[in-house]
Each structure stands twice: as structure tokens, then as C-alpha cells.
Amino acid sequence: MNPTPTVLNTFQLRDYNDLDWKKVLTLLIIVALFIRFPFFFRDYVDRDESTFILMGQSWVDGHLPYTQLWDLKPPITFLYFAIIIKLFGKSFFAIRFFGTIMVAVTALFTYGITRKIASKKIAFWVAVFCVLFQSLFGSLQGVMSEHICTFFFVIGIYLVVYKRQWGWYLLAGLLFGCAIMSKLNMAYPVLTLGIYFLSEGFAKNTLSRSIRNLFFMGIGVMLMVSITALPYYLQDNLYVWWESIFEAPLAYSGGKYHSPVKTLPFVFIVLGLLITGFAYKIIDFKTREAQLLTVVIIGILLSFMQTGKVNGHYLIQLYPFILIPLGVAFGKLPKLKKSYRPLVIALLFLIPMESYLEYVNIVSNKIKKGSLYNGEGIDVPNYILKHQLDTKNIFFTEYHIGYWVLGETPPTKVSIHPSNITRDELFSDLDNPRNSGMEELRYIMETIRPNIVVARKGKTIFDKKLVSYNTYIDAYLEEHYRLTATVGRGLIYQRLE
Incomplete structure (x- = not known):
């Protein structure tokens, strides 16, 4: 034709x-x-x-x-x-x-x-x-x-x-x-x-x-x-x-x-x-x-x-x-x-406006930080390593690519993606000792007791609809953790005891 x-x-x-x-x-x-x-x-x-x-x-x-x-x-x-x-x-x-x-x-x-x-x-x-x-x-x-x-x-x-x-x-x-x-x-x-x-x-x-x-x-x-x-x-x-x-x-x-x-x-x-x-x-x-x-x-x-x-x-x-x-x-x-x-x-x-903006972003990051690689998923782990914080027991509720950068694994098999924890309907098919999302979250926070918890500034840890999850973890962080540093939008909490 x-x-x-x-x-x-x-x-x-x-x-x-x-x-x-x-x-x-x-x-x-x-x-x-x-x-x-x-x-x-x-x-x-x-x-x-x-x-x-x-x-x-x-x-x-x-x-x-x-x-x-x-x-x-x-x-x-x-x-x-x-x-x-x-x-x-x-x-x-x-x-x-x-x-x-x-x-x-x-x-x-x-x-x-x-x-x-x-x-x-x-x-x-x-x-x-x-x-x-x-x-x-x-x-x-x-x-x-x-x-x-x-x-x-x-x-x-x-x-x-x-x-x-x-x-x-x-x-x-x-x-x-x-x-x-x-x-x-x-x-x-x-x-x-x-x-x-x-x-x-x-x-x-x-x-x-x-x-x-x-x-x-x-x-x-x-x-x-x-x-x-x-x-x-x-x-x-x-x-x-x-x-x-x-x-x-x-x-x-x-x-x-x-x-x-x-x-x-x-x-x-x-x-x-x-x-x-x-x-x-x-x-x-x-x-x-x-x-x-x-x-x-x-x-x-x-x-x-x-x-x-x-x-x-x-x-x-x-x-x-x-x-x-x-x-x-x-x-x-x-x-x-x-x-x-x-x-x-x-x-x-x-049409590729997103690409043009990202070119500007990587050049800006190179000038400011000396590296093309950017984002809190990289900056937060770099901060943790630079300040010699304990990486062996860490829980990323956001920027969970940080596990890979640090060479660590999530605290449980389900918590690899933070939102997995809240999907109660999946737990019967997970071959997991805990049977619900809240039980899994309590196990992470109260039994594993991460030395470091990473969250994101200006964003609830879990979906806004999940009020019970957010209420629990916000209260637990308030009582048992202190905010050590803010890296970009990344919040680094350290356990008090």
C-alpha cells in the first residue's frame, strides 16, 4: 500500500x-x-x-x-x-x-x-x-x-x-x-x-x-x-x-x-x-x-x-x-x-515534557550532590551509611528500594511492598504465620522491633482509607521512636530503647 x-x-x-x-x-x-x-x-x-x-x-x-x-x-x-x-x-x-x-x-x-x-x-x-x-x-x-x-x-x-x-x-x-x-x-x-x-x-x-x-x-x-x-x-x-x-x-x-x-x-x-x-x-x-x-x-x-x-x-x-x-x-x-x-x-x-524536566533534574542533582543518581530511595540509604546507623533491622514504609541499596531484606516476606501488609484478602494464600495485615504490622513493630523506620514526609504511611493501620503506627512511632533526620522527603526514625 x-x-x-x-x-x-x-x-x-x-x-x-x-x-x-x-x-x-x-x-x-x-x-x-x-x-x-x-x-x-x-x-x-x-x-x-x-x-x-x-x-x-x-x-x-x-x-x-x-x-x-x-x-x-x-x-x-x-x-x-x-x-x-x-x-x-x-x-x-x-x-x-x-x-x-x-x-x-x-x-x-x-x-x-x-x-x-x-x-x-x-x-x-x-x-x-x-x-x-x-x-x-x-x-x-x-x-x-x-x-x-x-x-x-x-x-x-x-x-x-x-x-x-x-x-x-x-x-x-x-x-x-x-x-x-x-x-x-x-x-x-x-x-x-x-x-x-x-x-x-x-x-x-x-x-x-x-x-x-x-x-x-x-x-x-x-x-x-x-x-x-x-x-x-x-x-x-x-x-x-x-x-x-x-x-x-x-x-x-x-x-x-x-x-x-x-x-x-x-x-x-x-x-x-x-x-x-x-x-x-x-x-x-x-x-x-x-x-x-x-x-x-x-x-x-x-x-x-x-x-x-x-x-x-x-x-x-x-x-x-x-x-x-x-x-x-x-x-x-x-x-x-x-x-x-x-x-x-x-x-x-x-510530548516528552516529562523527559526534559528529568534531564534538568539529573543535571541539578549532579551539580548539588555530585551524582546523577537521585531520589530518597538512594539519598536515605546514603545518609544511613554515612552516619553509621544500624542497617540490620530496618523497615521501609516508603522508598523500599532502599533495602536493595543497603543490601538488606525486608523484616518479613510480606512487607517487601509496604501495601502488601494491608491486603487482608491475600493472607490465606501467603503461607505466612500471621493471618491478617494488622497482625503482621504488630509483629513487625512489637516483635521484630526495627531499629530504623523510614517514612515519607507529608504522606500517611498507609492509604488514607486504612484509618486503623495509620492510627496504630502513628501512635507507636510517637511513643517508641524519635525522628532522627529528614532527607529530602524521607523521614528517618530511630527506636528509643
Whole structure:
């Protein structure tokens, strides 16, 4: 399909038709590095990333996930961090660099999928915006479980778009299995894909081939799931694997603060855009590729409804598949007038404003403190080491990446992520001696009795809704601790006795 005069002509590359995958990947890596590079030096961008780093470090130290430390995600998310730490040591730079490469490769395969239904120009800009949307607007500059699962899933979709042989479906199944074992909600789009392949077989009288391909795809998924279970089976810990990966997430999604109703406005908006595109024939629903994208989007939306909320980083899973039809739609708009082009170009350059601000931040930190690395998750541990405070018994209620910087572990397996303590619905699946969050918190404060507690200035230790937790720990800190130092927004408390 040759490029047509469209809004995308505003940005002129001379050789769209000469672009090969190597050139596209190179350009995407350059864009991703420019946007994400200043965040390589941040202590953390999202608290979940800090948790994944600690889980990866625990695995490197010889402990399977969920045994020494516990978190809600499946093990392949932690495997990414464990591999990076094993190869490069404690390196924020390496973790974020390879995350950047992962984002660029995800965008490359999004480009490949788009090429099936649109021109190279449209595909290229869809890929560029895929990088932008996976890297900006919130806490997306770190490496999230959504980045990892989307990486595997997009490659799997690319294979089923271009390939029809059973061997490729087996490989796609392995990739889908990796996606599910990175973030469990990806089982929903895999399920809707399976339903689509069956219906396609009925509609086109190719049912036997569809069943065969679906069978091998299912084999790939189950094989990957089984591989993650094998180490636990060999250690006679299979029940830990099952409870942590399958039962705990179901309990979490059924928590009192999660409701499918909260996701409905977002779901209706996305589905409304798709229906409008099909109704006005902006998107050709008759094509197999458009149908595949639709069932994937529906599957992801169903997973959001089951989870009962739509956090900003959840949208990483959706962006590649929603950007493709949006790119096709924009490609059919009339060519922009020349007078509007400077405005559009200016808006494009303003999109990475978060990155520009972070470049200023790291330069400022270098001038003031002599290091590009910044944030209380780094500054607080540095203060503790400089003043020779006891690091052996420490409790981070905030900035818990500090455990990694100090080479310490959280006081209990559940307290790796501070919010885990308050999730009462999870405790039945944690293989934990305590049965409730308050019991766990009392055990930490009254039995383990941390010598140092780190909190954040201007923020309650736990969610504002959790009045009983905040009342207890505030009173306990007031009676048994003194505020030793304030480092940035980090509060360092030392035990009195």
C-alpha cells in the first residue's frame, strides 16, 4: 500500500518505502533512549518496580519467588530482574537500559503488525507513538510487569498475524505463556484469541486446521506455565507456586476496593471508538487483522473489569493494539494545511515534557550532590551509611528500594511492598504465620522491633482509607521512636530503647 496524502505527511521522512526493520529498530531505540535515558538514574519511578527488583535479587541469592519474599506477580516478571542483576550486579542503569530495548522491540513488532493493514509511513508513526505511550504519562519510565508481558504478547500476535503453520502457533503459545506468567490478566486476551480462532474455522470451513493450530498454541501456553512450576515441584513447594500465582490474584481482584463498575466508563469509551471506526468504515472490520486486534482489545478490557480498576500502567498492555486502528484512522484524514504544520510539530516535541524536566533534574542533582543518581530511595540509604546507623533491622514504609541499596531484606516476606501488609484478602494464600495485615504490622513493630523506620514526609504511611493501620503506627512511632533526620522527603526514625 503506497503512502497517501494524509495528516502523517506533516512529518517528512524521505525514504519511508525504503525503511527495513533494522532502520526502524534503530530509530525506535534512539527515540526510546532519548525519552527514557534521564530516568535511568532515578531511585524508583513506581513502587512496584522496586518490589520486582527485590524479588529478582532474592532469586539471585538462591531463593525462589514467594519463598523468602512474596509479591503478587507471576515469576517471569521477577526473572527479568534476576537475569539483569545476575549479569550486571546492582545496576539501575542496566535494568532501565534493557527495559528501553524491550520497549523499542515491542514497538518494532507493533510496526510489523500495522504493516499488514497500512503503509510503512503509518506503521512507522504507530511504532513511534507506541514508544511514547509506553514511556510517558505517569509511572511508565521504569520497568513494569506490563512492559514485560506486552513484549511477549505483541510478538506472539505478530506471529499469528503472519503465520498459519502449527509450528509458529506453538511458538506463539510459548510467548503467550510467557506473557501470562509475567502478568496473569493476559490469560483473558489469550482466551478471546482462542475463541476467535475457533469461530474463524467455522466461518471459513477450516475448522480442522483451526483446531490443530489452537491445540499447538495451547500446548505452548501450558508448557511455559509448567516450566515455571518445575523448580517448585523439585523443591516440594508446588502449593506455594499455585497459591501465589493463581489463588492470591483472584483474592486480590475480589478485594473491597476493586469493582468492575469503576472500569465501565473507560471500557465504554474504548469500545465506542472501535464501533465508530467500524461503522464509518474507517477501519475495515472484514479483515482478519482488524478482527484479531478487536478480540485482543476486548480480552484486555475484560481483564481490567475482572481486576476492578484501571491504573495508568495497566494501559501499557492496551496501547499497541489501540494505536494501530487509531493510526489507520488518522491516515485517512485529509492532508493538513501547511499553516498548521508548525503547530503539530511543536506539539510533537512537547510530548516528552516529562523527559526534559528529568534531564534538568539529573543535571541539578549532579551539580548539588555530585551524582546523577537521585531520589530518597538512594539519598536515605546514603545518609544511613554515612552516619553509621544500624542497617540490620530496618523497615521501609516508603522508598523500599532502599533495602536493595543497603543490601538488606525486608523484616518479613510480606512487607517487601509496604501495601502488601494491608491486603487482608491475600493472607490465606501467603503461607505466612500471621493471618491478617494488622497482625503482621504488630509483629513487625512489637516483635521484630526495627531499629530504623523510614517514612515519607507529608504522606500517611498507609492509604488514607486504612484509618486503623495509620492510627496504630502513628501512635507507636510517637511513643517508641524519635525522628532522627529528614532527607529530602524521607523521614528517618530511630527506636528509643
